[in-house]
Amino acid sequence: MKVFSSPVRDFFMKTVVLATLSLGISLSAGCMSGASSVLSRHADFQQRKEVSKLNKEIALASGSLPQNQDEQMPERSGYRLAGGDVIDISVFQVDELSKKVRVASDGYIMLPLLGEIQVEGMTTRQLQDYLAKELGGKYLQDPHVSVFIAEFRSHQVSVLGAVNKPSIYKIRKPMTVLEMLSMAGGLTENSGTRVYVRRTVIVPGKKKKRRAESLILDLRELVKNPDPRINIVLHGGDTVHVPEAGVVFVEGAVKKPGSYQMKGEMTVLKAITMAGGSLYAAKEHGIQVFRETAQGQKVLEVDVDKVRERKGEDIVLQDGDIIVVKANALKKGLAGFFKGISGVFSIGHSI
Incomplete structure (x- = not known):
């Protein structure tokens, strides 16, 4: 029987140990990779399942609509008047003040006694209340005014x-x-669960002020809640954007507000940088992150000033997080930010 010398034997044993460890690591990595692949496929399946359910709900919500757009449509309380609309104004028992008028391209109408009135940006209810107040204050006692839209502009x-x-x-x-989502054929399989609406709102008044507004709507709330404050009526020029899954939203006092695709590990500071950085008016010590959890909505705060100085911790973002950078009231900034009801975020900018 041949006996190896001590150096040869040690080398042989080390080789065997290393080979065994290498095989164990490979098997472990293979198991982890397989588990990761299974989890990924399960997440994709759940995503497709949720989108399929949302598409069914969108179709159901829109199923009662007439297919022909020329058919008469009941008035929508959230619709705001614009140039080209034809409105029917009726004052009870005062035929001389009841008439049908078209809103001019500059947003004004002409009425007996009251003269020229800017109506662009008003809802029919707001115009109705305004006319009743003006007529009641000067000409009539407790006038009953009705306003209907006879023809909508294209x-x-x-x-x-x-x-x-x-x-x-x-x-x-x-x-x-x-x-509109139904008209656009519904959601694709890789759709996220939020809708981003950008619009310009005309503020009623003598001075024709405009305000840029961004709305982030939760589709899951949208399909189960008929509240018109969530399922809003769209205006001419509005843009409805449905981001893919795996995005975060950056809003408020940043240079390029919007939705951004998550690439690797995304933090608040990285998201703000992708949005072009903060504006001069930004309050970087109180940035808020709104996150949906199984227990409800959670609000987190980050002090980006301290993060930059390496004195504070940043937050790793999750799919669908909304980052809101508020503005300093002493500097030029946002017209307002509010979360009025569940499922809706609204951020307004004066322009």
């Missing part, structure tokens, strides 16, 4: 992102977010 709404038929749609009646 306008364009863009539906973009993860929908089956992204396009600029020309519509001739007020339509809600769900109705």
Whole structure:
């Protein structure tokens, strides 16, 4: 029987140990990779299942709509008047003040006694209340005024992102977010669960002020809650964008507010940098992150000033997080930020 010398024996044993360890690590990595692949496929399946359910709900919500846009459409309380609309004004028992008028391209109408009135940006209810107040204060006792839209102007709404038929749609009646998503063929399989609406709102008043507004709507709330404050009526020029899954939203006092695809580990500071950085008016010590959890909504705060100085901790973001950078009241900034009801975020900017 041949006996190896001590150095040879030691080398042989080391080789055997290393080979065994290498095999163990390979098997472990293979198991981890397999588990990761299974989890990834399960997440993809759950994503497709949720989108399929949302598409069914969108179709149900829009199923009662007439297919022909020329058919008479009931008035929508959230619709705001614009140039080209024809409105029917009726003052009870005063035929001389009851008439049908078209809103001029500059947003004004002409009425007996009251003269020229800027109505662009008003809802019919707001105009109704305004006329009753003006007539009651000067000419009539407790006037009963009714305002209806006789004819809607044609306008364009863009539906973009993860929908089956992204396009600029020309519509001739007020339509809600769900109705426009249905018109765009519903959501694609890789769609996220939030909708991003950008619009310019005209503030009623003597001075024709405009305000840029961003709305982030939760599709899950949208399909189960008929509240018109969530399923909003769209205006001409509105853009509806459905981001793909795996995005975060950056809003408020940043240079390029919007939705951003998550690439690797995304933090608050990285997201703000992708949004072009903070504006001069930004309050970087109180940045908020709104996150949906199984227990409800959670609000986190980050002091980006301290993060930059390496004196504070940043937050690793999750899919669907909303980062809001508020503005210093002493500096030029936002017209307002609010979360009025569940499922809706609204950020307004004076322009």
